[in-house]
Amino acid sequence: MIIGIPKEIKDQESRVAAVPAAVSDLVKHGIEVLIEKGAGLGSGISDKDYEDVGAKIIDSAKEVWERADMIYKVKEPLEEEYKYLREGLIIYAYLHLAGNEKLVDELIKRKVTAIGFETVQKGNKLPLLQPMSEIAGRMAVQEGARYLTKPEGGRGILLQGVPGVRPANVVIVGAGTVGTAATRIAVGMGARVTVLDINVDALTKLHNIFPDKIETLYSNPINIDEAVSGADLVISTVLIPGARAPQLVREDTVKNMKEGSVVVDVAIDQGGSTDITQGRPTSHSHPVFKEYGVTFYAVANIPGAVAMTSTYALSNATTVYAKAIGEEGLKGAIEKFPELKSGINTYDGKVVIKSVAKDTKHELCELNL
Numbered sequence: 001m002i003i004g005i006p007k008e009i010k011d012q013e014s015r016v017a018a019v020p021a022a023v024s025d026l027v028k029h030g031i032e033v034l035i036e037k038g039a040g041l042g043s044g045i046s047d048k049d050y051e052d053v054g055a056k057i058i059d060s061a062k063e064v065w066e067r068a069d070m071i072y073k074v075k076e077p078l079e080e081e082y083k084y085l086r087e088g089l090i091i092y093a094y095l096h097l098a099g100n101e102k103l104v105d106e107l108i109k110r111k112v113t114a115i116g117f118e119t120v121q122k123g124n125k126l127p128l129l130q131p132m133s134e135i136a137g138r139m140a141v142q143e144g145a146r147y148l149t150k151p152e153g154g155r156g157i158l159l160q161g162v163p164g165v166r167p168a169n170v171v172i173v174g175a176g177t178v179g180t181a182a183t184r185i186a187v188g189m190g191a192r193v194t195v196l197d198i199n200v201d202a203l204t205k206l207h208n209i210f211p212d213k214i215e216t217l218y219s220n221p222i223n224i225d226e227a228v229s230g231a232d233l234v235i236s237t238v239l240i241p242g243a244r245a246p247q248l249v250r251e252d253t254v255k256n257m258k259e260g261s262v263v264v265d266v267a268i269d270q271g272g273s274t275d276i277t278q279g280r281p282t283s284h285s286h287p288v289f290k291e292y293g294v295t296f297y298a299v300a301n302i303p304g305a306v307a308m309t310s311t312y313a314l315s316n317a318t319t320v321y322a323k324a325i326g327e328e329g330l331k332g333a334i335e336k337f338p339e340l341k342s343g344i345n346t347y348d349g350k351v352v353i354k355s356v357a358k359d360t361k362h363e364l365c366e367l368n369l
């Protein structure tokens, strides 16, 4: 099999799908790896680093897409890349299709097999989403703290306060991987932290990790409205795997928030989890917008900003399946790693994953390999 790794073209996306050690592993297992010239530069990896482990450097994205049996990348194909989609091609990347009907239509029309990192589920874990969620949770607090400062249009609040002055009030919706990472950083910085979730076990776990440091609240519309209205910084991290994010923070609640407070909607990649951010992703070049005096940060590829960290964490998690597909084909890889099946979103012109079919109003078809 030929695996192609194109350069990412999303705004300020510096990650690349695989690091040299991973490419070396693929090549040693008889897989041909084509890498677009300069694809690793944003992560500090030169073409020579790849050539030294047996990859072929290709000048154009077009050639990588055309020659590869499987495209292994970080983010979903953008419109400029739709022309490369063709019958039989496998795409292995973050796709977040529930919020992207246009891409679903293209994948179906062109009969592409699309494997979304974010829906690969092993037990109750999402092993290919987890490493980037760890990073996004940490970054969410960092970015939120920045936009709370006056020069960035914020309230002018220091997250940790000082002796005699209260710290900021941080509200985190969702106590999963992003929520836990964000809690760790926000508590570490000395903020007052409230975490909401519908999963009481997740809240219990956090409560036990940070006894007396955080408040936990069951997530329902009343508790969300109350907590969010009084927050300086809200970090929304909810996920129903594969599905469009639920709109938990209502417009009326935002109207009640203090001027200059900040909402970081990490769940924007699944369509957005507030009335205001829904369908309004921002980019690293233009990360925020204001509505009702509140700053909204809704960057859909937060870890792309720290590519030297993210690329390695992502490659560590994803290469095992890329290698299995490259060596044994998709069917063989699923026999070896049954959880890979849950990653398949479209196959042979059909949507084969329930959450995406429901949210994009497509018929759900059975996966028949």
Ligand SMILES: NC(=O)c1ccc[n+]([C@@H]2O[C@H](COP(=O)([O-])OP(=O)(O)OC[C@H]3O[C@@H](n4cnc5c(N)ncnc54)[C@H](O)[C@@H]3O)[C@@H](O)[C@H]2O)c1
Pocket: 118, 126, 129, 130, 132, 133, 136, 173, 174, 175, 176, 177, 178, 179, 196, 197, 198, 199, 202, 219, 237, 238, 239, 240, 245, 246, 248, 265, 266, 267, 268, 269, 270, 299, 300, 301, 302, 303
């Ligand atoms: N913007 C980015 O760059 C970026 C990067 C990484 C992850 N993400 C996104 O962040 C989101 C969270 O990822 P994760 O790995 O933490 O997921 P996770 O599954 O670990 O956690 C999600 C949590 O949301 C909770 N939840 C579901 N419905 C809820 C509700 N009504 N109220 C409160 N909580 C609710 C779940 O119980 C769970 O604990 C996903 O959409 C993921 O794609 C975005």
